[in-house]
Amino acid sequence: GAVVSQHPSRVICKSGTSVKIECRSLDFQATTMFWYRQFPKQSLMLMATSNEGSKATYEQGVEKDKFLINHASLTLSTLTVTSAHPEDSSFYICSAFQGPTEAFFGQGTRLTVV
Amino acid sequence: QKEVEQDPGPLSVPEGAIVSLNCTYSNSAFQYFMWYRQYSRKGPELLMYTYSSGNKEDGRFTAQVDKSSKYISLFIRDSQPSDSATYLCAMSGSGGGADGLTFGKGTHLIIQP
Secondary structure: OOOEEEEOOEEEEOOOOOEEEEEEEOOOOOOEEEEEEEOOOOOEEEEEEEEOOOOOEEOOOOOOOOEEEEEEEOOEEEEEEOOOOHHHOEEEEEEEEOOOOOEEEOOOEEEEEO | OOOEEOOOOOEEEEOOOOEEEEEEEOOOOOOEEEEEEEOOOOOOEEEEEEEOOEEEEEOOEEEEEEOOOOEEEEEEOOOOHHHOEEEEEEEEOOOHHHHOOEEOOOEEEEEEO
């Protein structure tokens, strides 16, 4: 199957700082990428849809000024958590869509804000 | 009511048993149905997908969709300890993956050697 690489896999940051997470599709071009968030023992919750060359579409309740998404190329989308707080600690996962049903996921990023 | 309901388990069965995992959903617009396997602290891995109602088999895995009952199942035959993981059902509308996926909570499966 296709490979989606997510980096870093784990990050610890201080409260108030910003963290950038990268999601790359390694062997295909992805016009659409998705960002999910997963709390322990909870389902993956879609945060936003990232479209190459245009603004991301955020799900209801997700602060777009806090979770900045940039999809500058067909193989790279980034999620920046700005002014991180402990409640932002979570497992963030990206996926790249290769239609119609092929959504491939990255390895996930464990964010801990201290 | 959540859009997708899935029993989180844990479900523990002996090696070699047939495993049945299920999800129910409420949104009749869902057309694509997927099963993902997720190991601890890793991203989900696509196992199978089915479009609309019907069955699909791939090796030891069989996926079933009953749209009239809004019920989907994943069966694992001859279960192995390496099958121990969390299994997530996921669904999307007619746009397929382009719409983003709605996930169940995941069922934690333990296969006892």
